[in-house]
Amino acid sequence: MSAFDSAAAQSTIFDALVASARKYGAKKPILEDQERTPLTYLDLIRAAFALGRKIAGFTAKGERVGVMLPSSSGGVVTFFALHAFGRVPTMLNFTSGIRNLKAACELAGVRTVLTSHRFVEQGKLHDLIDALETMTKVVYLEDVRKTVGLPDRLFAAAAGALPKQFRVPTRPGDPGVILFTSGSFGTPKGVVLSQANLVANARQIAAHIRLDPDWVFFNPLPIFHCFGLTGGALLPILEGMKAFQYPSPLHIKQIPPLVKDTGAAVLFATDTFLNQYARSAERDELAGLTFVVCGAEKVRDETHNLIAEKFGPIPILEGYGATEASPVIAVNLPQDNRRGTVGKLLPGVETRLEPVEGIPGGGRLLVRGPNVMAGYLNAQGGIDAPSGGWHDTGDVVAMSDDDWIRILGRVKRFAKIGGEMVSLTAAEDLATAVWPDSRHAVIALPDPKKGERLILVTDRRDAEPGPLVAHAQQIGAPELAVPRKIIKVPEIPVLGTGKTDYPAIQRIVDAELQRVA
Structure with missing residues (x-):
């Protein structure tokens, strides 16, 4: 755990990757998936340049390129490949249905979607592809990789040695990713997070919780969701920890043995999935975890108790965030884990509570900080920035004197009876x-x-x-x-x-x- 340095967080995503490779060693294994072929920092950087050079051949600088891939090494390499050549990854939620997917592409002006034959076959996503092909060009990464020849490999080798000379220059304030809100209460919105937003949130978390570069982060959450992208992929890679990507949180029986086999120290999950993993797992399969981080929904007492009884004193750190905040706003600490709260505010985040009529002891939470979005996409293709930098979370919360947050509910989730x-x-x-x-x-x-x-x-x-x-x-x-x-x-x-x-x-x-x- 270290102090949060907001100036150091003013970095582009690709330069932050290069800086981490220098800090932790280019040969350090940093990324792995179920194929069990670990990639080092150098492998990741070279792969990003090789693939990115090919993608650059059929896209334009600054273009919003659709990415429809599961949590995998290929998904993460594609994300960095787009950044190496100044493209904007636009993460498509393949679980949101045809209507929402088409609306997302239209809103973001996506002309090209990157996916994979294997993923489409395994996920039976042919209907989605048919719908996307009416408005975009769908490109399969397997087909792209087949065209990678000796000149591309030589280029990638040279770029791996001198990455800052070969990457397309961008600025920290340029778009880092476009994500779409979950649509829990209506049509998803397009959220533009700057490169500095994403880097800052990773640095804020590292300043908040003591992280060990020897740890393995196990991420089964989708990278089209900010928790899976920032927490499950960018945070470990930028902080020197191996990011193990798994394509679906729904594989309840397969995940616990893999958690053990990979030597994972940290598991990312939601309460629902964690509860199911705990019920399915053998006693030794989750016992090696240092802690679990849960977001997206409230962690039930039953889940806390189930983990403690079956696997020992493994803290379940409930956190709180919003896509618009890259996403983490607060999270509990291993040494101070307060049930019923969503944790302590991250360093660098300012808050404001606005009174809500009829709800004493709390207020509507607004947040501002280096992790708060550039803005929402508007129908004209531009970006509507949050007024004064403040994002209205729509959540009603109570805050303790030492900045621990308790969620009382969403503003939309109160009834007048x-x-x-x-x-x-x-x-x-x-x-x-x-x-x-x-x-x-x-x-x-x-x-x-x-x-x-x-x-x-x-x-x-x-x-x-x-x-x-x-x-x-x-x-x-x-x-x-x-x-x-x-x-x-x-x-x-x-x-x-x-x-x-x-x-x-x-x-x-x-x-x-x-x-x-």
Whole structure:
């Protein structure tokens, strides 16, 4: 752990990679995936130049190039290859559906999409490709690699020796990546993060948590999501740790043995996935972890307890972030891990709390700092910068005197019932406390008598209001926070990032209410 130096974070992404290679040694293995062929810093830099030179042949400097690849060595090499030649990686969420994918390409002005035959075959993504081909040129990396000849390899060798002389010059303030918000509550927005934003967030995390260059980071989260990209790929590589990329967090049985086999010290996950890994894993498969970092959703007490009972005292560090903040805003510490919070504010992040009517003891969180985005893409292809550098997270939080953050809920996730503000997140927590092994989502609908009413959607087959009411009375929670209408489903829909898909929940509720009307 070291002090955060904001000036040192003013770097382009490729130059930060080159600086890390010098600091930790060009021959240090830094990247690996399930193919089990580790790449050193030098391998990564040479591969980026070889591939990037080919991509540069059919794209323009500054062009927003679509990337539709899983978390893999190839995905990371492609990201750095685009940076070596001044292109902007535009990460496409292949789990978001055809409509959202086409909207993302249109918004960002993507003309070329990079993907792989193997990935499309294994993921059965042919429908997505057909849709993308109506508006973009789809290029397969296997086909590109076949054209890499001796001149390209000689160029890459020379560039590996003198990377700063061969890379296309860019500035720290230039776009580093375009990502699309998860769309939990509507149409995804295009977020432009500068190169300095991404480098700064990696440096902020390193200044916040003591990291060891001997560690292996195991990342099964998608690199189209900021947590998987910054936390799972850029952070370890820029801080001298091997980044092990795995293509899908859904491979519940395959991941725990690999965590053991790779000697991983840090695992990136969400609560849902971690809980499933812990249930599937043998006792020795996760026991070697130093800690787990969880984001995207609240970590349940049940998950904390399950890990502790089965694998020993491995801290689950719950963190908090937003795509617009590159993404990490706060995270717990191994030596000070406070359950129920999302951790301590990262160095260099300023906060402002704005009062929310009817919600005492907290406020709407706005953040500003070196990791806060350049802005949102607008329909004209430009960038709308955040006013005064402040990003409105839309989250209602409480902050302690020593800058630890507790999430009270999203502004959109409060209902007004009988004149009282009720947190839908608190209502979900109530259901989780009663049925910890199940997954739950609560939404609010208009109600002619009380203003709004709560609907619980759950995969718990025997869920009834009675136990919820009893638990609320036992803990002193207001009865207004208890959903009286319960809809049971085989499974709760989630986004590719692991978050609950609330638009899909809304559709389930609408369909059910129409059915019984």
